[in-house]
Amino acid sequence: MAIKRNKRFHAEVATSSLSDIMFFLLLFFLIISTLANPNVIRMTLPKSKTNEKTNKQLITLSVTDEKRYFIDKEEVLLEQLETRLLQLMDPEKQQTVIIRIPATLQVQDLVDVLQIGVKNKLKFVIATSPK
Secondary structure (H helix, E strand, O other): OOOOOOOOOOOOOOOHHHHHHHHHHHHHHHHHHHHHOOOOOOOOOOEEOOOOOOOOEEEEEEEOOOOOEEEOOEEEOHHHHHHHHHHHOOOOOOEEEEEEOOOOOOHHHHHHHHHHHHHHOOEEEEOOEEO
16 A cells, blocks of 8 residues: 655745845945945046055045035135144144045145145145046
8 A cells, every 4th residue: 555645845945034134234235335435525536547555644635626625524714724734633643634636626726735734744645546
């Protein structure tokens, strides 16, 4: 007498946990991508063939197309720029000021900012984007 099973075994993959994992990965990458670049003032930087990455103590000075000046996302008037930079500079640390200036502005606008660095013997670096 042959005994047959009425129930057949079907292989199943539980996918409910996979959607949870994908959701957490999506959240993780969204949060990390916003923290990766804290300078959210968008501008078109000048092009350069060579780019050097710096890991020193940095102060970011951004100039917009409308000639608005920002020091680490804080807006500063041009007349107050020198005093504010000197307040932020720590003589014990080797701090560098990174100038983010659009490629569309005139050279004189860049020179006006660089003269502050020359006058106070500050280290200035111009940010560029790769060619």
